[in-house]
Amino acid sequence: MSDHARVVIIGGGAVGTSVLYHLTKLGWTDCLLIDxxxxxxxxxxxxxxxxxxxSTSWNVIKYQRYTSKLYAKLGAEVDYPINYHVTGSIRLAHRTERMEEYGHVKSMARAQGIDFEVIGPNEIKDKYPFIELDDIKGGLWDPFDGDIDPSQLTQAFAKGAKDKGARVQRFNPVKAIRQKPSGEWELDTKNGIITAEIVVNAAGYRAGEVAAMVxxxxxxxxxxxxxxxTEQIPELTKLKEKLPLLRDPDVSYYLRQERDGLLLGPYEWxxxxxxxxxxxxxxxxxxxxxxxDRLEKYIEAAIGRVPILGQVGIQKVINGPIPYSPDGNPYIGPQHGLRNFYNCNTFSFGISQAGGAGKTMAEWIVYGQPEWDLWGFDHRRFTDFADKDYVHHKAVELYQNEYEIGFPVEERPAGRPRKVTALYDALKAKGAFFGARGGWERAAYFPRNAKEAEQKLSFHRAEMRWFAPVAEECKAVNERVxxxxxxxxxxxxVSGAGAEAWLDRVICGALPKLGRVSLGYALTERGTILSEFTVTRVAADRFYLLSAGSALWHxxxxxxxxxxxxxSVTLEEASGAGSSLxxxxxxxxxxxATLTDADLSNAAFPWPSAREITVAGRKVLALRVNYVGELGWELHVPMADLVHVYDAIWNAGEPLGIADFGMYAMESLRLEKGYRSWKQDITHEYTPFDAGLERFVKLEKGDFIGKAALLERHGKGEAERFVPLIVETPTAxxxxxxxxxxxxTQVGIVGSGGYGHRIGKSIALAYVRKDLSAPGSKLEIEILGKRYPATVAQEPIYDPKNERLRA
Incomplete structure (x- = not known):
């Protein structure tokens, strides 16, 4: 037997059938799901x-709320009965920090029209009369939480898709997948060969097996x-409505009513x-x-919290496999290195996310880009460092901490280190505290004593043990070196006879002249920001491109x-060849100047320019740019020379008061300059004009990717504008x-926030309604559930004329 479909989806769980359903909603009906x-x-x-x-993520809340709203209407839409109970839920808090987190999540949810409430013990008791409230400080109420029958949900998605013309084949395992010279995919299945233009791997915990086939x-x-x-509980048989779902994250379990019993699910250490x-x-x-036996202490804790749980026996125990990625987020989007092959799998919370997953995956396929920027779900966030050993250790660590508070900075140790520069051991010997970014270990800060080296998690800067040493690092950069x-x-x-013309089409702005450096933005076909590159022209037909470490596969x-x-163009990836000092x-x-014969004067080496120079007898590519807003250079050094060059710089710098600084100091310094962070301050949901980056757009030049869409959007006028704000917050x-x-009135959302040590003030980089974006505009920011005054500042806040950079 042979068959053909425009799209083939492998995997018939809630996620796979949701993809099928959403594709048909967008008019793609020549689709086949096989299981x-x-x-x-x-x-x-x-x-x-x-x-x-x-969720503690803005887009995940949006994505999950789409799911719950869809489930409320899906049964009626496709004419298939679904047991879906909207009971509401209570999340308990034993700690002040948990209540603070709830304040932040409530603010995000309410901004999206979801009426979360932070409630006190008395309100908890009113909603859940069987609870004991010892040591409970309060909780979070979600009126739209609930539970659904997963098998009925899956069948409803499948029926809705089939009614529109899509097909489903059960009991048809895939044995092999190969790509034809035409680009089409050929799937060898139990029942014959299936040819597809596009394949979606929605195989759940077997998604790794499918990936291995390609x-x-x-x-x-x-x-x-x-x-x-549990068995039937008499108190529950008398209720007219189901109990709210109860979660106790500080203990690590969920508890909900299942018919007239209770269902208890811990995340055990x-x-x-x-x-x-x-x-x-x-x-x-x-x-x-x-x-x-692994659940014993959690069962005891839950019985202490809800005593009726302990009055009856256990009816059944479910112990099943759930797929986990290293960070617990699923994989949605293109498979690295392949064309027209997508992932939609590895869902640890597949039922609550299946609706949003289907919507996002269908948009990827049909439009080439989803509505929401869910970079945190793209499998390309992990590169070759995420091997089996890493995944195992990270998944265990994540499961153990599934309900932990989402503090702004936490560097979890499992599976590390994976990628290090030649300086790792030397910096470790100096006491550096490291964080991993894109798999690479980077010094986060340099503790001055043993206490500062201990990771203390908090929302409040005075309680963070790295805050004081980071202040010293910022001071050194500001006052010395x-x-x-x-x-x-x-x-x-990037090189070749066609390099300049090709990059000119890839980048929306002007390319740098010979020996110069510029920022360049690549856009989506919709005119929004895809990626940010530092572009250096080292020859007429040769360019050096830098982008975020985590963006490698993307x-x-x-x-x-x-x-x-x-x-006509050669692209050579060289990320591991060296490091940047x-x-x-x-x-x-x-x-x-003590280590090179090169002329470092402004006339010979202005900002922002690049030269190949010799430092301590080693050739380096020196860029007179940096991410911290002071006079300085990035020295791009071959890995074999890194230790030698670092040691020479350190020794020469000691009389000048040189100091090591790390990522946390760099973060503080870049906030003061308003430098954007990829996928935090700039995403594919914003154009360069929204992001205040119009100086890097050259509309008068020839065509570039996304130009037509950008012109159309810009012609209609921007609704939002990226601005820096000074926040009058005492501690957080x-x-x-x-x-x-x-x-x-909600008028904006923060991308990045933190403390500016040079200016001694709290900073937020945010998108706000354009009519409120003028410097001096008075606004408020809700931080951990409380409002604080904020004033729009002139960008950049620190050194507004860039005089220090140009010094």
Missing amino acids: RDELASGSTWHAAGNVPNY GQYLPLVSMQHQYLV DCKADWLNGIPEEFSFQLYPDDL GIMDLGGFTKYW DTDWLQAHLPTDG VIAGPKSRELL DALTCSIVFDGA
């Missing part, structure tokens, strides 16, 4: 079926997740990853053996997809996605 067994026979059938809206490794592991269901050496050939509708090993940039060499895929086919501060020229800085208000 190795019956629909919903993987993780879906044994899922607890909870449907929360809660020569790829997908970083996921299956964790055992247990929950138990003594957790277990399984199938590390392969998945059994047959596991559909199967479970692991019970292991209740600092040095930073900034490894892990994504780096490319940018590589995009650049390679747009390369000309005539061989940042030398910054008013004494940086004086320092470097604005978190990402804190909400900006004008009186009672």
